[in-house]
Amino acid sequence: MQDAFSVIYHVRSTPKEIAGRAEAIALEQSVELPRAAVRDPHIAENILARVESIAPLGDDQFEVVIRLARATTGDEPAQWLNMLFGNTSLQEDVLLVDVAMPEEMLAAFIGPRFGVEGLRKLVGAEExxxxxxxxxxxxxxxxxxxxxxxxxxxxGIDLIKDDHGLANQRFSPFAERVARCQVAVEQANAETGRRCCYVPNLIGSPRQIAEQVRLCRELGVRVVMIEPMLVGMALMHELAASDPGMAILAHPAFGGALRIAPALLFGKIFRLFGADAVIYPNYGGRFSYSPQTCKALAENLLHPWGGVKPAFPVPAGGMQVDRVQEMLDFYGKDVILLIGGSLYMAGDALLERSRTFVENVQKGGAR
Structure with a gap:
């Protein structure tokens, strides 16, 4: 198997059973047959997955590396995910942790159209x-x-996004909301000379999202948000491939429904499938992600990866204005800080609190 890539799993098993468990994953993620039933020499040599390594992690946990044939993916995003973690995702003792692919295989994916550099230019924030x-x-x-x-x-807030719960409800229909919000931001930009962007939430069936994209283009929207785990990661990839002229902000809703490590799902897969920036739960907020997970996730979004552009980390979820400097010290300059509730708690002083947020980020980023 020469044209292949490696997939890394964490498997819960006893030492006695781990070799058989690893072999079962290799079979399940390739031919879905017992090894003895694979009689074609070509399939046995070039399609049947191989157990590359097994390493103990402690407490009946093992790292299992499986070698998969690229040919089984068809270089198609949804099928690639299927080969990584299709049937095996139904088995509670397995966590999908990472994937390693050669550069020529990465080229089959779109990756971010704008990336960090493009988003910076979009809002006029080069540094x-x-x-x-x-x-x-x-x-x-x-x-x-x-x-x-x-x-x-x-x-002066750069990106003003719909909450992920805003869709096409009667109290705020999509077309009406996007038109009004886009005009409001354009008018404010004309007054201030800034390039702030309104970011509408795309959600619905593929046909509905296609219509939403069309409307956003007509209205001059420059950034859109999508929940890949709700509407489909392949749909996000297709949106990026269509080159809509709009950057894509990916939201993590429903991302905890599968046993996929966050650093892989949000840090690598979302980036590979076309997200220019990825929202994820920050440590110390409403969610339980550790600083180590957040650091690994941000590094996966930003590190050099073949020809795939880097994407912005967007830590969020209970972020407080008074933690701005802490977050900048932790993440550095290549980050988008997303704060919501902490601003709204200011009540009638919302404008002043928002300006303080912007000023604190600008001052902290200059240190």
């Missing part, structure tokens, strides 16, 4: 960290959300 907030809560009218957009843009 500093970027800022982001979310329009909340559900239940506000399109006009109320547009007012918030204008306020955040006048405060």
């Amino acid at each position: 500093r960290p970027l800022t982001c907030t979310a329009l909340k809560p559900q239940g506000l009218s399109s006009a109320q959300l547009a007012d918030l957009c204008g306020l955040f843009a006048r405060a």
